[in-house]
Amino acid sequence: SSLDTDGMTPELEKAGLLNKTKIAEGGRKLRKNWNPSWVVLVGNSLMFFKDPKTQNSDGWKPGNSCPESSVDLRGAQLQWANELSSKKNVFKLRTVTGNEFLLQADTDSVIREWYCTIQKVIDRLDKE
Ligand code: I3P
Numbered sequence: 001s002s003l004d005t006d007g008m009t010p011e012l013e014k015a016g017l018l019n020k021t022k023i024a025e026g027g028r029k030l031r032k033n034w035n036p037s038w039v040v041l042v043g044n045s046l047m048f049f050k051d052p053k054t055q056n057s058d059g060w061k062p063g064n065s066c067p068e069s070s071v072d073l074r075g076a077q078l079q080w081a082n083e084l085s086s087k088k089n090v091f092k093l094r095t096v097t098g099n100e101f102l103l104q105a106d107t108d109s110v111i112r113e114w115y116c117t118i119q120k121v122i123d124r125l126d127k128e
Helices: 108-127
Strands: 012-025 035-042 045-049 069-072 077-080 090-094 100-104
Touching (some): 012 108, 035 108, 077 108, 100 108
Antiparallel strands (some): 012 035, 077 090
16 A cells, blocks of 8 residues: 555655665766665655654655655666675665666665565556
8 A cells, every 4th residue: 555544645665774875877877975864665756865863754754854865666676786785785776767776784684674665666566
């Protein structure tokens, strides 16, 4: 389910702190710049917030703060990508527009949960 009871507001699926770097923009390779990011999965979007310390699980709500960036998960691709980093527990998210992000967590279970939850959203959108 991605809608709450009023049928209008997308449901918060997951939120948490991950390490993030963008590695491509529109298919063009970028230099890595790893930073902690407060990541929020809501509806069909993955949103990245800049300052984790000032965010909480309600921090995605409009008016509280603006996401640094937002990714449309429709048509996106997810794959484990430990070969793309010296860090462990890394996966790559690629958008239809050719933007690529690496997301990482030190705890295996944390990154696996994120992978599964994002993949479920992608699968749901593929079926629409
Ligand atoms: C990069 C930085 C990244 C590293 C990347 C380096 O150096 O150390 O953390 O990625 O490795 O190039 P710089 O700060 O000088 O840009 P990982 O931590 O993911 O390994 P890479 O070039 O092999 O991707």
